[in-house]
Amino acid sequence: MTEWLFLFLAVAASCATVVTVILLRRRRAGEDDDPSETPDVIEYMTMMIGVVYAIVLGLAIAGVWEGRSAAQEWTRQEAQALYEVRERAQAYPAAVRDRVRDDVDAYVRHTVAVEWPHMAEHGETTERGTAFLADLRRTVTGHEPVTVRETQTYQALVDQVALADEARAARSQGAEPTLPGVVWLGLVSGAVIAVGMVFALQIRRSGRELVLAGLFTALIAFLLFLVWYFDSPFTRGFADSVEAFTALFPGTAGD
DSSP states (O other): OHHHHHHHHHHHHHHHHHHHHHHHHHHHOOTTOOGGGSOOOHHHHHHHHHHHHHHHHHHHHHHHHHHHHHHHHHHHHHHHHHHHHHHHGGGSOHHHHHHHHHHHHHHHHHIIIIIHHHHHHHSSOOHHHHHHHHHHHHHHHHSOOOSHHHHHHHHHHHHHHHHHHHHHHHHHHTSSOSSOHHHHHHHHHHHHHHHHHHHHTTOOSOHHHHHHHHHHHHHHHHHHHHHHHHHOTTTSSHHHHTHHHHHHOHHHHTO
């Protein structure tokens, strides 16, 4: 709350300072002062506001896109690691191999059917998913290798389970929206100011001006929607997020 209060005071103080200086300057102006000789700065200010807001909006889009790409990459690594565990378990005896594959299938089913909707609603992973992954780790590490092939496979499986655990932890950290509330306050306020400057330019009712004003406002709204959509990769675009699991485990993910 202190940060928000500081932000409010800083914005209010800066605005009050500018208005006060302008009013004092107007009072002290002499009779020979001719405002018409001063270039009109409204167009310049409008241009600067548009440029600054475009930079901020571009950085926001780049940030949420990078976060979405990172989330998709971690999901792909998690699914790929589990797939490698399932396939490489072929080197184990039949009983152990079946337990490993059953644990992988149970984890994938829970992740796609239960954990992903839970993440979308609550912004966190489930304890049950953690338990499924712990069961898989115990099954993999609990088998004592006998042959050389099993020894080589054992280390590979342990590494893949560790990679899946790391990817799941990253997925858990990225379950919440990327942009904090103060950034959204700046984006929405900037949009209001940028669109409001259209009225400062005294837009008339000609068809061309109305079309340009409408297109400009629609563009701002579309870009803000784009930021909002990409801001939470595990909440919006749900089907795209689980595609890595459904592609590698079509039967299991569809149960």
